[in-house]
Amino acid sequence: MENLFGPKLTSQEGEVDTVTALKDKVVGLYFSAHWCPPCRSFTPELAKTYKLLTEQGKNFEIVFVSSDNDDSGFTEYFNSMPWKALPYSERDRKASLSKKFKVSGIPTLVILDPSGAIITKDGRTQIDGDPEGANFPWVPPEVKDVLGTEFMSKDGKTVTLSELEGHHIAVYFSAHWCPPCKTFTPNLAKVYTTLKDKGVKLEIIFASSDKNEEEFDEYYKEMPWLALPYVDRERKLKLSQKFGVTGIPCLVVLGPDLEIVNPNARNRVSNDLEAAEFPWGAKPLINLDEDPSNINDYVSVLFVKGECMDEGAAKAMMDKLSASGQEYINKAKISKEDPEFMFFFSNSASGKVTSSVIDAMEGAAQADRPVLVVLDIPEGGKYSVVETDNPTPDMIDTVLEDYKAGKLTMKQLN
Known part of the structure; x- marks a missing residue:
């Protein structure tokens, strides 16, 4: 929990220790904002369920993760809530939480078990259907x-x-x-x-x-x-x-x-009418022009081969990207979470989807040269182009580690 929220949370009584406040508890991450009418409708209903469960002695806590526009909006809204909150100043951590749990709209309530593993990302529906909390902690049914x-x-x-x-x-x-x-x-x-x-x-x-x-x-x-x-x-x-x-x-x-x-x-x-790829499980390396569906939801690595790259060098890049993609798929299976990165390629900067992505990056590519780029569309549409005319496989791990460490200079997609 401290890894998710940091060492301190905000309560109505002031600052509290995260580990103490959340120890052994099921935790609801409540992404919400005062300016959002559906949020203002849902918050009182959530508060009723929260009160019922805490009065029954259930190990349940909620952490408000604010999408308010300023600290005063956060404070006014949080004053109506009986639970804890991520400090408003922790904007980077708020962005990381939104990205980690793929929050695309508010209100969103993500329910975590005491270890931080996801129980359900659709806590809002669970509360709507079970306001008395009879099914707490709302473990989804098996398929x-x-x-x-x-x-x-x-x-x-x-x-x-x-x-x-x-x-x-x-x-x-x-x-x-x-x-x-x-x-x-x-x-x-x-x-x-x-x-x-x-x-x-x-x-x-x-x-x-x-x-x-x-x-x-x-x-x-x-x-x-x-x-x-x-x-x-x-x-x-x-x-x-x-x-x-x-x-x-x-x-x-x-x-x-x-x-x-x-x-x-x-x-x-x-894109597979001959069914050659059945059962269409997760692909470690995806052709962006055939299937761009995941690029909006994941941090992605995109390799555009270009027209002048040697075929052997291009194959080496593709092999490494595919191996990296499989590594992150395997990690995701073990953790039962989504992959941290997705990996895409394109044979040409003029591809029907690739061209749109390239056009949105300032001076990112010319049709004749290869390009290696990190795309972070979930984080407001950011990108970082690897500054080289000759990307090599050994660069890929370095780029991923630099991204995780915040060392890449991320620019805004146009």
């Missing part, structure tokens, strides 16, 4: 508990989860009214058929966001896989919450053990 055991097939028969033993299972969140869904569904059907023809054990389950059962029936006619019965709205809602689905189409891929292989494989499938 098997929300997926259910029965699904409907195209011929109206029931298929059980036990019949899918040994299969990868993909849950497809989609709707007839959604234009991107209508475009993606035929491609997904092609991939599904290709894999089934190869004897691959895969099943897809359609989780409909259609507005009524008639639309569901019409749309499901286009699909060759299983579905949740439309009337089972509660199961669909719980699955959306479990997988953090905020938009459609979304394809969540699960392994035979029901562990999440990919929380949204839509782009991977769209």
